[in-house]
Amino acid sequence: MSETSVTNILMAGVGGQGTLLASEILSEVLMLAGHDVKKAEVHGMAQRGGSVVSHVRFGSRVFSPTIPEGEADILFGFELLETCRYLALVKPTGTVVVNNLRIAPPSVALGQNSYPDDIPAKLRQHVADVRLIDGLQLAEQAGNPRTVNTVLLGALANTLSPSHEQWLTAMRKLVPPRFLDVNLRAFELGRAVDKR
Amino acid sequence: MSRTVLSGNEAFARAAYEAGVRVASAYPGTPSTEILENIVQYERIDASWAPNEKVSVEVGIGASMGGARTMVTMKHVGVNVAADPLFTFSYTGVRGGFVLVVADDPEMHSSQNEQDSRNYARFAKVPMFEPADSQEALDLTRLAFEVSERFDTPVMVRSTTRLSHSKTVVSLGEPLADLPPTNLERDPAKFVMLPGNARVRHPVIEKTLEEMAEWASDQPFNRIESGSGELGIITAGVAYQYAREVFPEAHILKLGLVHPLPKRLIREFAARCKTVYVVEELDPVIEEQVRAMGIEVVGKEKVPLCGELSPGRLRRAFGLESIEPAPATEALPPRPPNMCPGCPHRGVFYALNRLKAFVTGDIGCYTLGFMPPLSAMDTCICMGASIGNATGLAKVVPEQEQHKVVGVIGDSTFLHTGINGLIDMVYNASKATVIILDNSTTGMTGRQDHPGTGYTLQGGQAYQVDLEALCRSVGVRHVVTVDPYQIDETRTIIEQAMQAPEVAVVITRRPCVLIKHDVLEKRPPLFIDAGKCTGCKACLKLGCPAIEWQADANATGKGIARVDRLLCTGCGICEQVCKFAAFGVCDE
Numbered sequence: 001m002s003e004t005s006v007t008n009i010l011m012a013g014v015g016g017q018g019t020l021l022a023s024e025i026l027s028e029v030l031m032l033a034g035h036d037v038k039k040a041e042v043h044g045m046a047q048r049g050g051s052v053v054s055h056v057r058f059g060s061r062v063f064s065p066t067i068p069e070g071e072a073d074i075l076f077g078f079e080l081l082e083t084c085r086y087l088a089l090v091k092p093t094g095t096v097v098v099n100n101l102r103i104a105p106p107s108v109a110l111g112q113n114s115y116p117d118d119i120p121a122k123l124r125q126h127v128a129d130v131r132l133i134d135g136l137q138l139a140e141q142a143g144n145p146r147t148v149n150t151v152l153l154g155a156l157a158n159t160l161s162p163s164h165e166q167w168l169t170a171m172r173k174l175v176p177p178r179f180l181d182v183n184l185r186a187f188e189l190g191r192a193v194d195k196r
Numbered sequence: 197m198s199r200t201v202l203s204g205n206e207a208f209a210r211a212a213y214e215a216g217v218r219v220a221s222a223y224p225g226t227p228s229t230e231i232l233e234n235i236v237q238y239e240r241i242d243a244s245w246a247p248n249e250k251v252s253v254e255v256g257i258g259a260s261m262g263g264a265r266t267m268v269t270m271k272h273v274g275v276n277v278a279a280d281p282l283f284t285f286s287y288t289g290v291r292g293g294f295v296l297v298v299a300d301d302p303e304m305h306s307s308q309n310e311q312d313s314r315n316y317a318r319f320a321k322v323p324m325f326e327p328a329d330s331q332e333a334l335d336l337t338r339l340a341f342e343v344s345e346r347f348d349t350p351v352m353v354r355s356t357t358r359l360s361h362s363k364t365v366v367s368l369g370e371p372l373a374d375l376p377p378t379n380l381e382r383d384p385a386k387f388v389m390l391p392g393n394a395r396v397r398h399p400v401i402e403k404t405l406e407e408m409a410e411w412a413s414d415q416p417f418n419r420i421e422s423g424s425g426e427l428g429i430i431t432a433g434v435a436y437q438y439a440r441e442v443f444p445e446a447h448i449l450k451l452g453l454v455h456p457l458p459k460r461l462i463r464e465f466a467a468r469c470k471t472v473y474v475v476e477e478l479d480p481v482i483e484e485q486v487r488a489m490g491i492e493v494v495g496k497e498k499v500p501l502c503g504e505l506s507p508g509r510l511r512r513a514f515g516l517e518s519i520e521p522a523p524a525t526e527a528l529p530p531r532p533p534n535m536c537p538g539c540p541h542r543g544v545f546y547a548l549n550r551l552k553a554f555v556t557g558d559i560g561c562y563t564l565g566f567m568p569p570l571s572a573m574d575t576c577i578c579m580g581a582s583i584g585n586a587t588g589l590a591k592v593v594p595e596q597e598q599h600k601v602v603g604v605i606g607d608s609t610f611l612h613t614g615i616n617g618l619i620d621m622v623y624n625a626s627k628a629t630v631i632i633l634d635n636s637t638t639g640m641t642g643r644q645d646h647p648g649t650g651y652t653l654q655g656g657q658a659y660q661v662d663l664e665a666l667c668r669s670v671g672v673r674h675v676v677t678v679d680p681y682q683i684d685e686t687r688t689i690i691e692q693a694m695q696a697p698e699v700a701v702v703i704t705r706r707p708c709v710l711i712k713h714d715v716l717e718k719r720p721p722l723f724i725d726a727g728k729c730t731g732c733k734a735c736l737k738l739g740c741p742a743i744e745w746q747a748d749a750n751a752t753g754k755g756i757a758r759v760d761r762l763l764c765t766g767c768g769i770c771e772q773v774c775k776f777a778a779f780g781v782c783d784e
Contacts, residue, residue: 015533031199031201031365036364037364038362038364040362049533051530063441064440065362065364065434068508070508081529106534106567106741110569110736110745111745
């Protein structure tokens, strides 16, 4: 019941990147591994290409569906700028698993602002364990650029306790059958990239 | 019993199934929309989209009068539309159990206000449950049907964004096997609310609520969780989760029923605590009633009145240590939501911007026409308001400004509550202009069908309302339809409508690029010829996410625009605004 038994994963990305399917698989696998799980996110207005964030919490018993500020153990980022935006919410002793991808926000696309330089270095100033993943390259290698979210899940899986078989069970349940094979390949490529 | 992870909305749908609901009706509205979308999987439930929330409640009342258990769902502001039938339905009571699930949106993640629906429960004299997670969303909603029939009253269940859109672990129950028979059964003293009958019913429901308050003091959904200190907290809904997280030692009175309050239980709880806090999101609904009982509590003088709660906000409210978010090292460029690449609304707002129209807006994806660089929306109040607002403005502004007033409204919103405003416009001889942005779906809430799309909730064929004929039938003579991908023609037609000396309606028709039905033609993406682009930035004024400015990109070191071919849908409106023929179509 104590608060310290809860692990917090904050996911950040851009609407349309497939963060929802990833957070669904993540919640499922954590439940399969026997944890109490809560996941919170916002639909609607926030999805139209805007900044999106999901909170996933697991442990023996989870109360709040949202992560208390500054208590995220893992920041799981699908895009560099959005990961940087939520950096303050992660513990300095935590881990950042981040997709090495830049998507220009409107003011940058309009030439009114520039995309911040060298975000990986900024991430490393705050958190020591930063894992940069070339998601798009690996997804293309898997056979479909739209599997970036699964590549990233594979990399995230290396930081979590559920077994490989539990991950595969969750994916078989939630990924549409015609996309399952390519997603399983993408997951394996994500897992292989960053075993430490 | 099988365990699964369900969102609050999935759990509400499951509750309808387990409770033996026969009829479900709703109009989409974030964060409530997915309840009906999930009910579709249970084939024994007759589920349908209504054109608005008032109709959905009236359909639900009819089904209840016929003896069926019925669920109606909506977002908080939908209750404003549905309030009229609801306030009298509490007088008549039910035949089949009736549950209205209303989803509030503290923090206004996707809403124009953050009204607290618990006030409606008190105002309409309808009991209200408030679950705190998906398991309770299932259990309390299922129970709400029994309570509805036992106490002969409609019952509301309050959700919030954090309940509806959070997933938690749930153990499923068994569905009722036998549904009660339905038939026509006359009971005029109960269901005909003429003054003479209503005068008889009013004291009945007041007495019922008193009885329920007494009954509720002994029910397990209102429970005391004993702690170890002298502090007690009265709380309900998702706020309970935050209270447990922040005050692990406190005694907690966790309310599952937030109207009527279990007064006896509250007195017992307060008597065993030295200090009592009330932790509730939005209005001091519980706090004021507990104070009126003569019990001293700490509430909104500390807990924020505006916005949603969080563990951090609650800690800071009570001066507890909270990890302060480290300050950002620099201001990061924001990433607000935007119209999609290929959105058919983009060209319309581009034209309105150029025409310097004063645009009364409405509720939908197109409200994003407010954002720069399109910057072509001047008002936004509620569903359907664009048309009435335009009428009122045109009545009072100087004659030379009247023609600038243009109301814009989506197809789904027009059929929701826009048509009434158009009838008024014609009846009272307004000269304002209305644009119906017909993208053949209810876009913002996730692309639901409506009476103008030709499809039902289940995707079956339905009669498709003819918007042109509808406008003409209420007396609009100037009705013109245009393809918003043709931006010069769109601008000319809007300009002509604005100059017309009578009510004019322009229908801009082109399906949403994310539409679920297979109606879109696939178009190859565009590219920009770096040799032809002069860097004039005209295309950037469209605000298309697929066009990005590249500083220092061409041979002379000058900036040019670039198209992201993965995002581009090939709509071609950028090509039409380019004076230098710099755009080309990719070979696919």
